Amino acid sequence: MNNIGGIQENSGARLQLIKAGLKRRYAKEKIFRTLGITAIVIALMMLTVLFVTITKNGYSAFQQTFIRLKITFDASVIDPEHTGDTGVLSQADYGRLVKKTLREMFPEVKKRREKRDLYSIVSSGAAFQLRKMVMDDPGLIGTTQTVWVPADDDIDMLIKGYIKTGKEGTGRIKADKAAWVNTLIENRAIEKRFNFAFFTGGDSREPELAGIWGAVVGSLYTMFVTLILSFPLGVATAVYLEEFAPKNIWTDIIEVNINNLAAVPSIVFGLLGLAVFLNFFGLPRSAPIVGGLVLTLMTLPTIIIASRVSLQSVPPSIREGALGVGASKMQSVMHHVLPLALPGMLTGTIIGMARALGETAPLLMIGMVAFIVDIPAGIFDKATVLPVQIYLWADSPERAFAERTSAAIIVLLAFLLIMNALAVVLRKKFEKRW
Amino acid sequence: MKKISGMAVALMLFAAATLMLPVLMPAADAAVRNYISIVGSSTVYPFATVVAEQFGKTTKFKTPKVESTGSGGGLKLFCSGIGVQHPDITNASRRIKKSEVKKCAKNGVREITEIKIGYDGIVIANSRKAKRMKISRKDLFLALAKDVPSGIGESLIPNPYRTWKDVNPSLPDIKIEVLGPPPTSGTRDAFAELALQGGCKKFSWIKAMKKKDKKRYKAVCEAIREDGAYIEAGENDMLIVKKLEGNPGAFGVFGFSFLDQNADKIQGSIIDGVEPTFENIASGQYPLSRPLYFYVKKAHAGMIPGIKEYIKEFTSEKAWGPEGYLIDKGLIPMPDREREKFRRDGRNLKNFSM
Numbered sequence: 001m002n003n004i005g006g007i008q009e010n011s012g013a014r015l016q017l018i019k020a021g022l023k024r025r026y027a028k029e030k031i032f033r034t035l036g037i038t039a040i041v042i043a044l045m046m047l048t049v050l051f052v053t054i055t056k057n058g059y060s061a062f063q064q065t066f067i068r069l070k071i072t073f074d075a076s077v078i079d080p081e082h083t084g085d086t087g088v089l090s091q092a093d094y095g096r097l098v099k100k101t102l103r104e105m106f107p108e109v110k111k112r113r114e115k116r117d118l119y120s121i122v123s124s125g126a127a128f129q130l131r132k133m134v135m136d137d138p139g140l141i142g143t144t145q146t147v148w149v150p151a152d153d154d155i156d157m158l159i160k161g162y163i164k165t166g167k168e169g170t171g172r173i174k175a176d177k178a179a180w181v182n183t184l185i186e187n188r189a190i191e192k193r194f195n196f197a198f199f200t201g202g203d204s205r206e207p208e209l210a211g212i213w214g215a216v217v218g219s220l221y222t223m224f225v226t227l228i229l230s231f232p233l234g235v236a237t238a239v240y241l242e243e244f245a246p247k248n249i250w251t252d253i254i255e256v257n258i259n260n261l262a263a264v265p266s267i268v269f270g271l272l273g274l275a276v277f278l279n280f281f282g283l284p285r286s287a288p289i290v291g292g293l294v295l296t297l298m299t300l301p302t303i304i305i306a307s308r309v310s311l312q313s314v315p316p317s318i319r320e321g322a323l324g325v326g327a328s329k330m331q332s333v334m335h336h337v338l339p340l341a342l343p344g345m346l347t348g349t350i351i352g353m354a355r356a357l358g359e360t361a362p363l364l365m366i367g368m369v370a371f372i373v374d375i376p377a378g379i380f381d382k383a384t385v386l387p388v389q390i391y392l393w394a395d396s397p398e399r400a401f402a403e404r405t406s407a408a409i410i411v412l413l414a415f416l417l418i419m420n421a422l423a424v425v426l427r428k429k430f431e432k433r434w
Numbered sequence: 435m436k437k438i439s440g441m442a443v444a445l446m447l448f449a450a451a452t453l454m455l456p457v458l459m460p461a462a463d464a465a466v467r468n469y470i471s472i473v474g475s476s477t478v479y480p481f482a483t484v485v486a487e488q489f490g491k492t493t494k495f496k497t498p499k500v501e502s503t504g505s506g507g508g509l510k511l512f513c514s515g516i517g518v519q520h521p522d523i524t525n526a527s528r529r530i531k532k533s534e535v536k537k538c539a540k541n542g543v544r545e546i547t548e549i550k551i552g553y554d555g556i557v558i559a560n561s562r563k564a565k566r567m568k569i570s571r572k573d574l575f576l577a578l579a580k581d582v583p584s585g586i587g588e589s590l591i592p593n594p595y596r597t598w599k600d601v602n603p604s605l606p607d608i609k610i611e612v613l614g615p616p617p618t619s620g621t622r623d624a625f626a627e628l629a630l631q632g633g634c635k636k637f638s639w640i641k642a643m644k645k646k647d648k649k650r651y652k653a654v655c656e657a658i659r660e661d662g663a664y665i666e667a668g669e670n671d672m673l674i675v676k677k678l679e680g681n682p683g684a685f686g687v688f689g690f691s692f693l694d695q696n697a698d699k700i701q702g703s704i705i706d707g708v709e710p711t712f713e714n715i716a717s718g719q720y721p722l723s724r725p726l727y728f729y730v731k732k733a734h735a736g737m738i739p740g741i742k743e744y745i746k747e748f749t750s751e752k753a754w755g756p757e758g759y760l761i762d763k764g765l766i767p768m769p770d771r772e773r774e775k776f777r778r779d780g781r782n783l784k785n786f787s788m
Binding site: 116120124128163164171172204205206278282284285286367369370371372373374382392394395396397398399 | 467469471476479480482483484486487490491496497499500501502519670671672673691692694695696697698757759762763764
C-alpha cells in the first residue's frame, strides 16, 4: 500500500509537473502559430499593396482619349492627278487633312502660334491613321468620313485627370487649349475608348501610340529560343548526372558548379553573352537568338536542379523492377524513370522560364535595351522584351508613360501568373505519389 | 511512355542542331543588316528616338534601332570598327575626346562626321511643395565639392558644410541633399564642368591654378563630395523626379526635358539669377547648358541604307527648327546660322577633325 501510495504521490507530482509545463508548451505553440499567421498576413498585405497600386496606376492606360474629326478626303490633297498609284497615296500629306478639319472646327483661331497649339491637340499618329485608311480603301478619296483619332498625350492626361491646366499644371496646357477641349467635351467630340493601340502597336515616343505588342513578340521569340535549348539540355544533363554518371570527384565538382551557377547574378551572364556570342561568334546585337542563348545559360542550372530532384523522387523500386524483368539501364531510364519524373521537370522548367521572362539585366549587355518600333519578324531580327519595355517607359519624361508603365507591368504579371498556374496544373495532373 | 521518351530524344537532337546554328548563321545574317544601328547618350536618346520613329514612318527605310548606352559607352562601341556588327551612329551629350578619336582611328574608323543637334539645360530642381531656391554657381560649388577653400590663405579643407545656410546665410536652413547621376553619366560630367567649375573659378587663387597645374585645377573644381550630401541616384532621371516629390528637402540634377514635362510637381532653381526656362536656355543666359551631338561613321553611309536620309530628317527644320517636333520634346534649338552649318556638314558628310 505504501508502495502504491508512493506511486500515486509520485504520479501526482509528475502530473503537476506536466501541467505546469503544459501551459508553457501551449503558450509556445500559440506564439508560434500567431507568428506564422502574422508572416502570411504581412506577405499578403505587401502583395495586395503591390497589386492595388499597380492596377490603380495602370488601368487607365487601357483607355485612350479620342477626338472625333469629320475628315474630307480631298482628292486635290491626296492624289491631285488621279493616278491611283499607291506610291502617291502613301506619300500624300495627310496631316493637312487633319489640320484643315481642326481649322474648320475652330474657325476663330487665326494666329500662327494659336494654330500650332490647335494642331497639337491631336496626336501625330492621326495622319498615319488616315493614310492607312486610304491605303486600305482608295475609294474613300473624295468622301467625308467621321473618324476618331487619338488625342495628344497631354490632352489624354488632362481628360484622365492626371494634370491640371494653367499655372497649377505642367504649364503645357494653356488656357486656349483648355477652352478647345471644353468645346469638344460639350460637342461630345472627345471620349475615352478602349486603347487597342496599346496591345497591337510597337514602341513609340508618342505615349498615345506606344504599344507593347513588339515587346511581347520579342519576349515570345526569346522564350522560344530559351525553351528549346534549356529544356532538352537541362533534362539530358540531369538524367546523365543522376542515373548514369559515376559518383566521383569530377561529378562532385560539376554538381557544386551547377549549384553555384544558379546563384550567379544575372548581369554576369550578360557579360558572358557579350564576350562569347557577340564578340566571338559575331551574332547580331539586339536579337532574340542572343537573348535566348544568354537566358538559357541563366535558366539551365535551375532546370538541372529541379530535374535532378524530380528524378530522385522516383522510387528505386521502379528502376529495380525494370532491371529485374530484363530491361537495360537505358530502357529502364527512358521507359520508366524519365516519364515519371517529367512532370516535375516541366514544373521546374516553367518556373525557370518565368524567371527568364522577367529578366532585364543580362539583356542590357547584348543590346536588347533599345528603342525598337518595328514588330520583330524572327529570332535574328532586332527586338526588345517586356521587362525592358517597362524599364524604358519608366525612364521616359512624358507623363503619360507613367500609366503605360504600370499597364505593361500588369500585362507582364498576367503572363507570369499564367505560367505559374500552368506549372501548378501540370503538377496536379501528372504528378504521381508513392 | 515510349512516345514521351522518343520526343525527348528528338528535342535533344533539335537543341543540338540549334546550338550549332549560331556558328553557321552569322555570316549569312550579318551581311544583310538593313536598318541603322544607333547607340549612345541617354540624354540624346529621347530626341534620337523621335527622329528614328518619324524616319521609319515617313520613308521607305526601316526604323533605326536606338540603344541608350551613355555617351562614353556609345563612343566605345562606335569606335570598335567598321562593319555591320558595329553601330553606324552614336549620340553624345559631350564632344568626342581626343583619346576616343585616336581609338577610332586605330580600329579603322578614320572618317566621322560630327553633327551638333542643339542644347540641353541642366536643372537643379526641388519639389513644388518647398520654396524655390535662388542660388549661385559659387554656392553650388561650396555645397557639393569634395574640398572647399578653408578661408585661411590658399588652402583646402574637406567640405564641412551640412546645411545650405552654412554655405550662404541667405539660403534656407535645410540639410544639403542632392540627388544626381553617377560618374558614368554625361550629365554628371557636364554638371561638374558647368556648375562646379563655374563656381570654383570665382576663387581667384584657384583660377590662377589653371595655368600652373591644370590637372590639379580640374581635380579641385570637379570632384564631388562623397560624404552622403550628393546621392548617386542612377541614370534614371524619372526616378529622381519621383524621389523629389516625396522629399521636399532634397534637390535633383537632371536634363531640362524632365522639368518641362513635370513642371506641376517640381520647380527649377534660379541659378545666378536666371530661371531655367526654354527661352533663357536658348538665348544662352542660363549658365548650365551644354551642346548635344551625334557622330556618323562615313564608311557606313554607302553600306547601310538610309543613313544620309536619317541625317536629313534630323537636320530638317520640322525636326530641330524652333518649332520642330524635337522642341516639343524639350530640345533647345541652335541659332539659325549654326543649324545651317551643321545641316550642310551633314549633307556633305564633312570629315571631323579635332
